[in-house]
Amino acid sequence: MQPLSLALPRERTIHQVLEQRAALHGEATFFWFRDQAFSYAGLDRMAASVAKGLQGVGVAKGERVAVMLSNRPEFLGAWFGLSKIGALEVPINTAHRGYLLSYLLNQAACSVLIVQKAFLPCVEEVCKDLTSLRHMVVLDMEEGLPSLPGITLHHYSELVAGGQDYVPADVGWSDPLGIMFTSGTTGPSKGAVLPQNYAVHTAEIIAGIAGYGPDDCLYNALPLFHGNAKLLSTMPALYSGATMVLAERFSASQFWDEVARYGCTEFNYIGSILSILLKAAPRADDHANSLRVLVGAGASPEVYKAFEQRFGVTLIEGYGMNEIGLPLMSRPGARKPGSCGKPHPDYEVMVVDDEGRQVVDGTPGELLVRPNKPWSMLLEYYGMPDKTVEAWQGLWFHTGDYLLKDGEGFYHFVDRKKDAIRRRGENISSYEVERIVMSHPQVQEAAATPVRSDLGEDEIMVTVVARVGASLSAEALIVHCETMMAKFMVPRYVRFVAVLPKTPTEKVQKFVIREQGVTADTWDRESPAQSVHSVNHPEASA
Numbered sequence: 001m002q003p004l005s006l007a008l009p010r011e012r013t014i015h016q017v018l019e020q021r022a023a024l025h026g027e028a029t030f031f032w033f034r035d036q037a038f039s040y041a042g043l044d045r046m047a048a049s050v051a052k053g054l055q056g057v058g059v060a061k062g063e064r065v066a067v068m069l070s071n072r073p074e075f076l077g078a079w080f081g082l083s084k085i086g087a088l089e090v091p092i093n094t095a096h097r098g099y100l101l102s103y104l105l106n107q108a109a110c111s112v113l114i115v116q117k118a119f120l121p122c123v124e125e126v127c128k129d130l131t132s133l134r135h136m137v138v139l140d141m142e143e144g145l146p147s148l149p150g151i152t153l154h155h156y157s158e159l160v161a162g163g164q165d166y167v168p169a170d171v172g173w174s175d176p177l178g179i180m181f182t183s184g185t186t187g188p189s190k191g192a193v194l195p196q197n198y199a200v201h202t203a204e205i206i207a208g209i210a211g212y213g214p215d216d217c218l219y220n221a222l223p224l225f226h227g228n229a230k231l232l233s234t235m236p237a238l239y240s241g242a243t244m245v246l247a248e249r250f251s252a253s254q255f256w257d258e259v260a261r262y263g264c265t266e267f268n269y270i271g272s273i274l275s276i277l278l279k280a281a282p283r284a285d286d287h288a289n290s291l292r293v294l295v296g297a298g299a300s301p302e303v304y305k306a307f308e309q310r311f312g313v314t315l316i317e318g319y320g321m322n323e324i325g326l327p328l329m330s331r332p333g334a335r336k337p338g339s340c341g342k343p344h345p346d347y348e349v350m351v352v353d354d355e356g357r358q359v360v361d362g363t364p365g366e367l368l369v370r371p372n373k374p375w376s377m378l379l380e381y382y383g384m385p386d387k388t389v390e391a392w393q394g395l396w397f398h399t400g401d402y403l404l405k406d407g408e409g410f411y412h413f414v415d416r417k418k419d420a421i422r423r424r425g426e427n428i429s430s431y432e433v434e435r436i437v438m439s440h441p442q443v444q445e446a447a448a449t450p451v452r453s454d455l456g457e458d459e460i461m462v463t464v465v466a467r468v469g470a471s472l473s474a475e476a477l478i479v480h481c482e483t484m485m486a487k488f489m490v491p492r493y494v495r496f497v498a499v500l501p502k503t504p505t506e507k508v509q510k511f512v513i514r515e516q517g518v519t520a521d522t523w524d525r526e527s528p529a530q531s532v533h534s535v536n537h538p539e540a541s542a
Helices: 014-025 040-056 073-084 098-107 117-129 156-162 196-210 227-240 252-262 271-278 301-311 385-391 430-437 474-482 510-516
Strands: 029-033 036-039 064-068 088-091 112-116 135-139 152-155 176-181 191-195 217-220 243-246 266-270 293-297 314-321 325-329 347-352 365-371 396-405 411-416 421-423 426-428 443-452 458-466 471-473 493-496 534-536
Touching: 014 040, 014 073, 014 196, 014 227, 029 040, 029 073, 029 227, 036 040, 040 073, 040 156, 064 073, 073 088, 073 176, 073 227, 098 117, 112 117, 117 135, 135 156, 152 156, 176 196, 191 196, 196 227, 196 293, 196 325, 217 227, 217 252, 227 243, 227 266, 243 252, 252 271, 266 271, 271 293, 271 301, 301 314, 314 396, 325 347, 347 396, 385 396, 411 430, 421 443, 421 458, 426 430, 430 443, 430 458, 430 474, 443 510, 471 474, 474 493
Parallel strands: 029 243, 064 088, 064 112, 088 176, 112 135, 135 152, 217 243, 217 266, 266 293, 293 314, 458 493
Antiparallel strands: 029 036, 176 191, 314 325, 347 365, 365 396, 396 411, 421 426, 443 458, 471 534
């Protein structure tokens, strides 16, 4: 397939990549959705219609437009259409409600929201709190649109019916593409402003390492409101000339059937998805699938090895964040289970202690990153200059993650910096504590957090969700821990809860647990004579 021309700054934008593919391949299929084929030229026309329609309601270069859609072709049309006119896409998780929804829309100062009918009631509930929203474009609404004070509503079908003759904006590789909000696991979500070249550069890295080409078909089942689905699947497919399957959502029961139907050769995953797929009963033909390579992160060494052996695929793991792209990546022939890989040549990385001094190999420390290529990391946190300065110190981006470089040069994720625990002179990974606690057969979920000790370091608290039907005491859980971890790792505090506080993307909000601290229903190993120290649900069924 003919290569793209991406040498000039104005060519390194997502809409330029699409326009070049459309010019080269026209009506050839780019992606499938619900068994319907969408061509390169068709997606480009859709994007041009969105661009024209949004300009018609006053959207100009630099404005923020929120997109609250499930996986569907119109999401991609909006993404590329906004890029054509230099407006910033602000993807909104469709699970958001109430305060968090209004916070995100206000924090990004969005003037327009593109939303489908299913999520309109959530917006209506908070419309009185929205300070900058002036227009809403609604999909799937056949009946009349509601009336909302201060907001003009438009049918999507009417907005895109005005043609494709938009006025192109002067957009280059350094211009902002969109705002991706962090997950909010350590506090209020921050909006990372990402430049156009960030997306193109990420596509080059993924497509190059995984070896994508015109014969590949990428299965894309993660939500488009996350960067993962657009930056690690859509753009690499577009860049390499591969075909893509856009699924509405990940479904373990439909996964292998859809992979077989479309002949998919690649899938971008998060660690838990592999564990879910492994739970299915083994079949004699597990190896007889079309998948060649899976790109993702978060697989434990055990899951990594089991998945490769059972399904005959190659896993390529890496490390990245919304803010920085993919500085660490494994490569075919240079992989290690449980590792994030090694630094990509387009980045510099360093592991440092709390004083900013580089640590020796084998010692955990905070990962610092900076780019060797221009416009390949975040520009700023939108509206949060203090957070931008806090993240960029000494010309390095501070990830807030503890990693370890081993003797072979492979990097391993250890913990979030704010989740790390120091007790009795030892640095303790909350991840490892949680892993052991959750190995108890009656534990469903657990979160390990530090509790400040009077002695100046930390005590360990585990907040536990028991399995349905479990009868488990704190004492029994501690006995389990004592048999499987070092003494300094054994938690002092145990608290049973019905659910852990989480973000809409199912990440545990440990800052909420830390703020709650030692509550009245928390069991203390050093003061065990308490009334609330067990969970008992014998009436429930698994």
